[in-house]
Amino acid sequence: MPLPPLIAPSLLAGDHANLAASARAVADCGATWLHCDIMDGHFVPNLTFGPETLAAVRRAGSKLFLDTHLMLAEPQKYIEPFARAGANLISIHIEPAYDHRGTLARIRQLGCQCGIVLNPGTPAASIEALIGEVDLVLVMTVQPGFGGQSFRRDMLPKLKEIDSWRSARSLRFRLEVDGGIDLATAKECRAAGADTFVAGTSFFKAADKTAFAASIAGL
Ligand code: DX5
Ligand code: ZN
Numbered sequence: 001m002p003l004p005p006l007i008a009p010s011l012l013a014g015d016h017a018n019l020a021a022s023a024r025a026v027a028d029c030g031a032t033w034l035h036c037d038i039m040d041g042h043f044v045p046n047l048t049f050g051p052e053t054l055a056a057v058r059r060a061g062s063k064l065f066l067d068t069h070l071m072l073a074e075p076q077k078y079i080e081p082f083a084r085a086g087a088n089l090i091s092i093h094i095e096p097a098y099d100h101r102g103t104l105a106r107i108r109q110l111g112c113q114c115g116i117v118l119n120p121g122t123p124a125a126s127i128e129a130l131i132g133e134v135d136l137v138l139v140m141t142v143q144p145g146f147g148g149q150s151f152r153r154d155m156l157p158k159l160k161e162i163d164s165w166r167s168a169r170s171l172r173f174r175l176e177v178d179g180g181i182d183l184a185t186a187k188e189c190r191a192a193g194a195d196t197f198v199a200g201t202s203f204f205k206a207a208d209k210t211a212f213a214a215s216i217a218g219l
Helices: 017-030 052-058 081-086 100-109 124-133 151-169 181-189 201-205 208-217
Strands: 006-009 033-039 065-071 089-093 114-118 134-138 174-178 198-200
Touching: 006 208, 017 033, 017 052, 017 201, 017 208, 033 052, 052 065, 052 081, 052 100, 081 089, 081 100, 081 134, 081 201, 100 114, 100 124, 114 124, 124 151, 134 151, 151 181, 181 198, 181 208, 198 201, 198 208, 201 208
Parallel strands: 006 033, 006 198, 033 065, 065 089, 089 114, 114 134, 134 174, 174 198
Antiparallel strands: none
16 A cells, blocks of 8 residues: 655755744645755755754744755764754665664664665665665655756656565555655656655745645645
8 A cells, every 4th residue: 555645845945044934834735744954065065954943943833744854974973963953754865884774773762763865876775674674765866965956767766666675575664755856756756656755946936835735645
């Protein structure tokens, strides 16, 4: 049974002078997840925001499920501050060398769900040994670092491969896509097994955000 589709609008495409209002716009259109992109200028060539921003969004009253995507060279150092700030799920990349398994376990210990992320150039096989230990697998559909890039259609076979492992092993992790997602590309990803759709530019630029979120939820 495929999991119900879920939209995770990305705060990166919101108004950085008023992120609390951007989070409210997400909740107002019926979405329950908020994707938070954390970049360190090392693992990716860009900087965004840190745990204090998540804590501030929480203090402003947001009850959204904070889906926190750490694009960090040393994510293991920052798990606790993000958990304390109110993250609900913390995803870490497979590419840098650190104790992936131990870091996933630490995320769980702190009461959060955990996810593993792969860049476009990283083969599915690199995460196969970890799929029994995660709540989410995030397949990047652009090279991470910037919003507004074009969807990489060549990631569809990777989604199918991970989805087939999930069925074969009766696992229940969410399969998320991130980068260049709009209604058309979300449809293609859904057909390839994805159920969780990060949408930055397409969500915040939508004239009718409620209708856009409903179309994703209806895929
Ligand atoms: C890219 C980030 C994405 C980004 C997606 O590095 O991980 O979450 O916000 O933005 P769009 O939807 O504009 O491609
Ligand atoms: Zn992201």
